[in-house]
Amino acid sequence: MEPEDIDKIFKNRLSNLPATPSDDAWKRLQQKMEPPKKARSMWIYYAAASITLLIISGIWFFSNKNTLDNGTLASIKTPEAATSKPANPENPITIRPEDVKTNEYQIAQAEKVQPEVIQKSTPAIRSAVKSKEKNKMPLMAKAAKPMNTEDKRFKDKASPSMFSPTLNASAPEEKLALVNQDKPLPSEMLTAGIIEVTVKRDNPEVEERSELRENLARKTSLLKNIFKQARNLKNGDQVELASLGINTEKINSEKQELKDKLNKVISL
Amino acid sequence: MNEPELIAGLTKGEGKTQKFVYEKYAGIMLGICLRYLKNQMDAEEVMLNGMVKIFNNVNQFKNEGSFEGWMKRIVINEALAHLRKKEPLHLAIEKDHIQLATSEATAESELAVEDLLQMLHELPAGYRTVFNLYAIEGYSHKEIADMLDINEGTSKSQLSKARALLQKRLVGSEISNN
Numbered sequence: 001m002e003p004e005d006i007d008k009i010f011k012n013r014l015s016n017l018p019a020t021p022s023d024d025a026w027k028r029l030q031q032k033m034e035p036p037k038k039a040r041s042m043w044i045y046y047a048a049a050s051i052t053l054l055i056i057s058g059i060w061f062f063s064n065k066n067t068l069d070n071g072t073l074a075s076i077k078t079p080e081a082a083t084s085k086p087a088n089p090e091n092p093i094t095i096r097p098e099d100v101k102t103n104e105y106q107i108a109q110a111e112k113v114q115p116e117v118i119q120k121s122t123p124a125i126r127s128a129v130k131s132k133e134k135n136k137m138p139l140m141a142k143a144a145k146p147m148n149t150e151d152k153r154f155k156d157k158a159s160p161s162m163f164s165p166t167l168n169a170s171a172p173e174e175k176l177a178l179v180n181q182d183k184p185l186p187s188e189m190l191t192a193g194i195i196e197v198t199v200k201r202d203n204p205e206v207e208e209r210s211e212l213r214e215n216l217a218r219k220t221s222l223l224k225n226i227f228k229q230a231r232n233l234k235n236g237d238q239v240e241l242a243s244l245g246i247n248t249e250k251i252n253s254e255k256q257e258l259k260d261k262l263n264k265v266i267s268l
Numbered sequence: 269m270n271e272p273e274l275i276a277g278l279t280k281g282e283g284k285t286q287k288f289v290y291e292k293y294a295g296i297m298l299g300i301c302l303r304y305l306k307n308q309m310d311a312e313e314v315m316l317n318g319m320v321k322i323f324n325n326v327n328q329f330k331n332e333g334s335f336e337g338w339m340k341r342i343v344i345n346e347a348l349a350h351l352r353k354k355e356p357l358h359l360a361i362e363k364d365h366i367q368l369a370t371s372e373a374t375a376e377s378e379l380a381v382e383d384l385l386q387m388l389h390e391l392p393a394g395y396r397t398v399f400n401l402y403a404i405e406g407y408s409h410k411e412i413a414d415m416l417d418i419n420e421g422t423s424k425s426q427l428s429k430a431r432a433l434l435q436k437r438l439v440g441s442e443i444s445n446n
Contacts, residue, residue, distance in 0.1 A: 016296065017385070019296075
């Protein structure tokens with residue numbers, strides 16, 4: 001028998017081997033067809049979930065930041081709004097010079113006596129008003145001086161974080177403020193920051209100093225708190241938002257909402 | 269449905285066409301798998317995997333040669349992959365000399381398909397694979413060497429050893445039949 005004959009025997013009989021797949025084979029084939037599709041769509045879900053997560057966390061982060069800022073602003077603003085005249089409604093930033101002034105002094109003397117602070121701040125406000133009415137330039141110089149004499153540590157962390165948001169600072173200013181929190185400012189930049197501060201003070205209604213003084217005590221404690229929290233933040237300690245007048249319940253409810261959203265996305 | 273229609277339908281992923289192709293070719297493909305793999309369940313599994321590959325990669329069919337030939341090649345490759353995993357091919361040239369049967373065995377018509385398949389399955393996986401590819405599928409030694417990642421000499425020696433063993437069995441069955 002030639003080797004080719006053997007080949008032929010097998011080829012003739014086995015090349016078209018009759019075979020019948022089992023009955024459930026087609027079903028199994030369909031099941032096998034699905035996995036690649038499923039895997040692909042799952043990737044889309046994962047990608048979508050991670051993107052939404054990023055967006056949501058981003059929104060949450062910024063809204064959180066905003067509520068912090070707004071909280072600070074609002075609590076400072078409210079007494080002002082109550083005391084100030086309806087004059088000058090087109091400029092809501094007007095209230096701030098006082099705050100800024102008091103801030104500067106208070107923080108400088110935060111651990112000293114409060115009455116002193118008030119007394120000190122009053123002349124400062126006066127001078128601010130005067131200079132405002134006449135010329136802004138001298139005020140800038142004045143403002144720069146006390147700042148320079150102040151504790152540098154305070155400037156670095158407190159002044160930017162407290163002031164720039166309240167001053168309706170533009171985005172770059174905010175950035176600057178953020179940078180300031182971490183690194184000590186070069187004196188030039190400090191002055192620049194102070195210039196920004198003074199320029200925005202076009203407010204002629206510092207007349208209600210007596211009422212302002214009443215509020216000062218409250219503000220002092222609030223500012224102290226803010227200052228304290230800022231320090232905590234810098235030192236990595238726990239920040240008590242409640243003491244800053246920030247509604248933790250609101251944040252919590254937002255958190256809950258976010259969790260629900262996330263769960264939905266994950267369950268998808 | 270002719271081949272171009274089938275290919276068009278498969279490319280669109282039409283379930284109807286897939287079912288049609290399955291009905292028409294599943295048996296043929298399973299027959300191929302059964303020659304390479306001893307286990308019926310394994311053969312069916314490999315056939316189904318091959319079908320999935322055919323359906324998913326139909327766009328890679330380049331109209332070189334027949335569509336059926338392309339499908340067979342995919343299923344064969346699937347079977348080879350399975351063999352490599354489950355049944356080591358033992359493609360190294362074995363030293364032991366195989367005595368060629370001398371008697372003249374004919375009467376092939378008397379041999380049932382099942383017996384032939386049985387003989388094929390009793391071959392070592394490497395012999396069986398090369399014999400299948402060369403004698404039944406009609407690939408050249410060069411093609412086989414590429415498919416199995418061996419050299420042509422190995423393919424040739426495996427084939428001759430497979431033939432010798434099969435001849436021995438054929439003669440043996442001849443004798444027992446008589």
